[in-house]
Amino acid sequence: MTEAPSRSTRRQLLSRIGMVAGTAAMYQAMTRLGHAAGSDFTSPPNLSGGKGQSVVILGAGLAGMLAAYELRKAGYKVQILEYQNRSGGRNFTLRGGDRYTELGGGVIDVKFAAGNYVNPGPWRLPYHHHAILHYCREFGVALEPFQQFNMNTWLHSSTTFGGKPQRYRDYMSDFTGYTAELLSKAINQGKLDDPAGKEEREILLEAMRDWGALDRDYRYVKGLHASNRRGFDHEPGGGPDGAPTPSTPFSRDDVMKSGLWAWMAFHMNYEMQPTMFQPVGGMDMIGRGFARQVGDLVTHQAKVSKIAQDDHGVTVSWTDMAHGGATRTTKADFCVCTIPLSILTQMEVEVSDAMLAAIAAVPYASSVKLGLEFKRRFWEEDEAIYGGISFTDQGISQISYPSHGYFSKGPAVLLGGYMFGPAAYDFAGMTPEERVKHGLQQGAALHPQYLKEFSNGVGWAWSRVPWIEGCCGTWSEQARRDHYKTLTTMDRRIVLAGEHASYVGCWQEGALLSSISAVEQLHKRAQGAG
Amino acid sequence: MTEAPSRSTRRQLLSRIGMVAGTAAMYQAMTRLGHAAGSDFTSPPNLSGGKGQSVVILGAGLAGMLAAYELRKAGYKVQILEYQNRSGGRNFTLRGGDRYTELGGGVIDVKFAAGNYVNPGPWRLPYHHHAILHYCREFGVALEPFQQFNMNTWLHSSTTFGGKPQRYRDYMSDFTGYTAELLSKAINQGKLDDPAGKEEREILLEAMRDWGALDRDYRYVKGLHASNRRGFDHEPGGGPDGAPTPSTPFSRDDVMKSGLWAWMAFHMNYEMQPTMFQPVGGMDMIGRGFARQVGDLVTHQAKVSKIAQDDHGVTVSWTDMAHGGATRTTKADFCVCTIPLSILTQMEVEVSDAMLAAIAAVPYASSVKLGLEFKRRFWEEDEAIYGGISFTDQGISQISYPSHGYFSKGPAVLLGGYMFGPAAYDFAGMTPEERVKHGLQQGAALHPQYLKEFSNGVGWAWSRVPWIEGCCGTWSEQARRDHYKTLTTMDRRIVLAGEHASYVGCWQEGALLSSISAVEQLHKRAQGAG
Structure with a gap:
């Protein structure tokens, strides 16, 4: 360097580097706020000696369905109330023909070709998420490798290397x-x-x-x-x-200034390390696997409004949306509540003040995902990119190429963006069509083929999803210290479960681990209660 | 460090580190002797305007079969003479029921359960080996990811970390x-x-x-x-x-002294980078794919003894082992010879003295592979290792876990050792049974389950394979300078092909690229020859 840059130029540069690094950090923020991403699962819960009491479970996501599965096996009388007309919760997959209306009235209209899909929620399973791998085995859910790490993908800084991806x-x-x-x-x-x-x-x-x-x-x-x-x-x-x-x-100079080292660090993270997996055919194959076990226990379109408890049991009030909005109550000895905290805060729940404070203490992150279908796999055919993730300092943050159907002809879907933080708010503020349009414009900086080969796309904004209004719980370290024990400890006859009630936040594994803890607590209480 | 070690202790330590690093280096030696491992393939050869002359091709490995495929398409009259009773050459796979006698009389008796296999030769395809990926597509050979890089595998130094794998x-x-x-x-x-x-x-x-x-x-x-x-x-x-x-x-201190950083460097190598692939069902699916195209042109069990040429054509003398050892001759206008140099040096070949010197200038590396079958996938079930490679400073050098059949029950085969250099000579000196026994003993330092779960195994020593007497050509930089151009340039009516005639040595890609160069040279000559 022949001349030292001015102080303000240096500040600008450092701030830009901070932005690249920040994008990388944001990407992991979900699992980095005082917690982690492994799993202490060793075996399913041992619930022997049950007395056959009744349990109402709220929510038919993975946490709720696992609780139902293990409790019924132990002799409990179980039922599940679920808001949606499908089971699985955030474990789901978008395919051609799917249609959803988001908060604000935007319509997600999926036009993918037959067999193509995108997972708007969870999309990969680390090797150390022992619980979910265990139940996939037990429920016969076929898994295939998810290619997380690919050294032939692109790194893109809009201000270094002439803005050219490398x-x-x-x-x-x-x-x-x-x-x-x-x-x-x-x-x-x-x-x-x-x-x-x-x-x-x-x-x-x-x-x-x-x-x-x-x-x-x-x-x-x-x-x-x-x-x-x-x-x-x-x-x-x-x-x-x-x-x-x-x-x-x-x-x-370019190498260091670009800040792209953040994406090297990224791949070393415990939860991003190879080998990873995905279910064959879409993430919702796991939800379907669980539903094969406990689907008969689920009442869909049940909108819970109140959860009450007294010395004799739990009473849940709900609206039966499948039957003209009739108001109903369900009584049980115990309740496992897996409703996301973002929704639970909007209900009447009869728990301790400390538990109410805990429920209110965990904000939900915003996140947006784009699924883009192209007429051909130009990333494979033109660029020899087979799976893996390209990173950019633009809003879309990343482009992830499908880990299935390699070398096939015909249309294919890639993940055209995965945003957290400010970019997620930007994209959530757009109409679904605008999200796709902006995703295409930004992605074209990495793949000029985008514009010619584009077929159709979807933009999914979690903050606009009516049944969760966010992506997942993001604990601050302070909130974790003040409220976590309370939130996860059974409150008389009610116990919470879900990824928010775990140290493996924002991962399906967390949902399962919290569910195991919940049914173990419930079982102990049920035995003591006689 | 409270006390400086003596000079001789330091020498010992540095020498041990050199050994670990050396093992890693050895592993790549094949592709590091002045050459590299990418591929300049862009499209199949253009051989338009051919005049229908005849070509005899020696060897039905990938190089020979590709030459046959492209030349027949261009109108040439083609036949292939092959020493073995199968096509594919080093592209092959061992399965239960296979039986081979090696030089020295040892018998390789494969007892794997149905569906299990090991690839004693090539076993993975880098993303940048464009030619082989192209022909896999063209010939309908299904590929699946080969999990080269897995951060949950073991690194083992017998003298650091108390000899415990990490x-x-x-x-x-x-x-x-x-x-x-x-x-x-x-x-x-x-x-x-x-x-x-x-x-x-x-x-x-x-x-x-x-x-x-x-x-x-x-x-x-x-x-x-x-x-x-x-x-x-x-x-x-x-x-x-x-x-x-x-x-x-x-x-x-332990981290640096262990020398295990060599295995981190290893994964950065161009030819070892994710994403990699393998054919579904065994490497020989590629050979079979080629054989579906040109199998009708192959005469098996043809032992070539002499390759002569004059102004009018090429005459190949061979022994017809399928018919009582009758001596036969085959005449053609041109010859593509893909016989490994280790064997070619033992024949009478009518080429220039410079070409004869080139043929004699390339030694063949020794290499040994062990395939071990175990009763269950303990590496997955007990250790959460899904594919990838563990490394050790023992002779076996590495253990590679299967990249297919993840999560399945029943017996499975892993690569229990892959040796070059001194260790390869050690193991080649043993009987096939002893190789397996030593592989088990060494592997047990990484996996105590080895001894209890072992079922059966094979030890394949390339230096004892009658049709090649080595693994692949290893060019020194000096030999490359002195002889490469001569070896790869058509000598009147004879042109050589095979991995040894390329800068992508010891890879199937090299065989294909050399074959393309060979048929292009032959075609040009054939047109000129009128």
């Missing part, structure tokens, strides 16, 4: 190379007081050279060595003219 | 963390003369903190932040007791 592998090679080169330099200049020992310095230099693809002098330079990571200008071939020519690394 | 994700987190911490320290101490500018220093610090999962003071420490990469002591759960507890990072 291959993940190129960027990763250069970031790794320059980092290793700098640390080697620090060690070789002998100025660093740590590591102190000659032995460790030698080992570190060896490590940096190998890991960073450095040359003998610990430099990261253009050549076949670096190209064996980032690819070649002329790729190797066969016959007399087969010799490859190396590609040229980016400048260190 | 999860890749733990090691990666700590290596990244400590590297970032050290570079941050160098920057913060202000002693490093590069980077010189305050702006770049600030950006670098930001990058290191984010990418290394450092705390506010740029330290890599035990906590939820690091555990969100390496996993938790108590994994997060649902309900009141759901709070996770962080895991403890390894010491920097």
Whole structure:
């Protein structure tokens, strides 16, 4: 750098970098607010010695259906009340012919070709989400690999590299190379007081050279060595003219300034690590698997308005929307309530003041997903991208390519955007058609083929979904300290469950783990209650 | 470190590290001797305007079959002579009931359960091997993802971490963390003369903190932040007791000394990057796909002994092993010879002295693969390992878990070892049964379940395979400079093809690319020859 940039230019730059990193951070915010994404599941709950009491379960999402499954097995008399006309909750999938009206009156009209789909809610299963993998096995839900990590996808910063997207592998090679080169330099200049020992310095230099693809002098330079990571200008071939020519690394300045390192960090996250899975045919295959077990217990279109309890039991008041809006009450010995807190706050619930405060303490994140159908898999055919995710600093944040139907002809659907935070509010403020239009415009910066190959699309804004009005519960660390124990501890005859009642928030695994805790608490109470 | 180790201890340590790194390097040696692993394929060869001359092709591996396919399409009269009683060459798959006798008399007797297999040769397809992906599409060979990279597999150094295998994700987190911490320290101490500018220093610090999962003071420490990469002591759960507890990072000393960083570097290699594929049902589905196109042109059990040429054509002498060992000759206008150089050196071939020198200049690597069948998928059921590769500094070098049949019950086959260099010689020196026995003993250091769950296994030593006597051609840089152009340039009426005649050595892609170059040269010659 020949001239130091002015102070304000530097501030601008750092703020832009903060934005890229922020987008990456936002993406994980759901699981990062004082909690995590593993799973302590080891085996299904042991509910032996039950006395056959009755339980009303509110909500036929995964948490509610699992509670029903385990409680009925243990001899309880179970029924489920569900607001929607389908079971599964956020576990669902959009296919051609589906039609939903969102809050504000926008209509989601899905026109995908037969067999194509997008998952507006959960879309992948980490290898360490033992509970959901266990029940998929138990309920015969077929799984296939979800290609989370693909080194041939794009990283796009609108202000670096001339706004041109770059291959993940190129960027990763250069970031790794320059980092290793700098640390080697620090060690070789002998100025660093740590590591102190000659032995460790030698080992570190060896490590940096190998890991960073450095040359003998610990430099990261253009050549076949670096190209064996980032690819070649002329790729190797066969016959007399087969010799490859190396590609040229980016400048260190661009690599670091771009802030794209945030997306390298992203892939190291516990919940984003390979191997991941998805159900064959769409995420709702899991919901259907659960519904095969307990579907007979579900009353659909039951809009709960009040949950009361006394020494003798629980009384739930609800509107029977399937039968002219008749008002009904259901009585049971106990209640498992999986209604999202965003909705529960709008009901009358007879629990302790502390529990009411806990219910009100967890805001729900906004999130938007775009599903775009194109006439052909140009990302595979033109760009050799098979699954995985491209990232951009634009609102859409990412483009994820389907992990199924590889190499097939005909139309295919990709995830054209997945937004949290400000971008989610922006997109939720648009009509469904506008969301698709903006998604197309932004995505075209990564894939010029977008405009020519586009067929149709959907834009799903969770904040406009009537039965949840948000995506999932986002605990602050403070709220977690003040309210989590209360929220998750059974309140006389009522116990809550759902991803919000877990440390694996915003994941289906959290819903299942909370449900197991809930039925274990309920069972203990039921045995004590005699 | 309180005391500096003696000079000889340090040498021992560095030599051990060199060994780990060396094993990793060996693994790639095939593709690293002055060449690379991409592919310059863009489209099939254009052979228009052919005059219908005759071509004899030697070898019905992928190179030979592709040449036959493209030449017949262009109007040539083609026949293939193949030594084995099957087509496909190194593209093949071992299944229960298969039986092979190797050089030295050892018998490979495969006892896998129905549907199980191991690929002793090629076993995966990189996303950038455009030619083989193209022909898989064209010939209707179904592909599925090959899970190359799995962060939940094991890294094992027999002398570090008490000899206990460690999860890749733990090691990666700590290596990244400590590297970032050290570079941050160098920057913060202000002693490093590069980077010189305050702006770049600030950006670098930001990058290191984010990418290394450092705390506010740029330290890599035990906590939820690091555990969100390496996993938790108590994994997060649902309900009141759901709070996770962080895991403890390894010491920097152990991380660096172990030399296991070599396996992190490994996954960055161009030819090892996700997304990769494998044919559904075994690698030989590709060979069968090719054979569906040109199988009618192949004469099996034809043992070539001499390849002669003059101004009028090529004469191949061969023994017809299917018919009592009768001696036969085949004449054609041109010859595409795909016989491995290791075998070709043992024949009489009428080519220039320079070409003979080239044929003799390429040694063939030794390689051994073990296929082990176990009664159940304990790696999935007990350890949540779905596909991917574990690495060890023992002879077996690696254990790769199947990328198909995830979550299924019943017996399954894993790749219990893949050896090059010294270890390959060690294992090739054993009987097939001993190879399996040693593979089991070594593998048990990573998987104690090995001994209880073992069912049966095969040990395949390429140096003992009669039709190749090695694994693939390994060009030295010197040999490449001196002989490659000659080897790959048509010698009057004879042109060579095969992975050895490419810059994508030891990969099927190289065989195809060389074949395309060969038929293009042949076609040009044929047109000129009138």
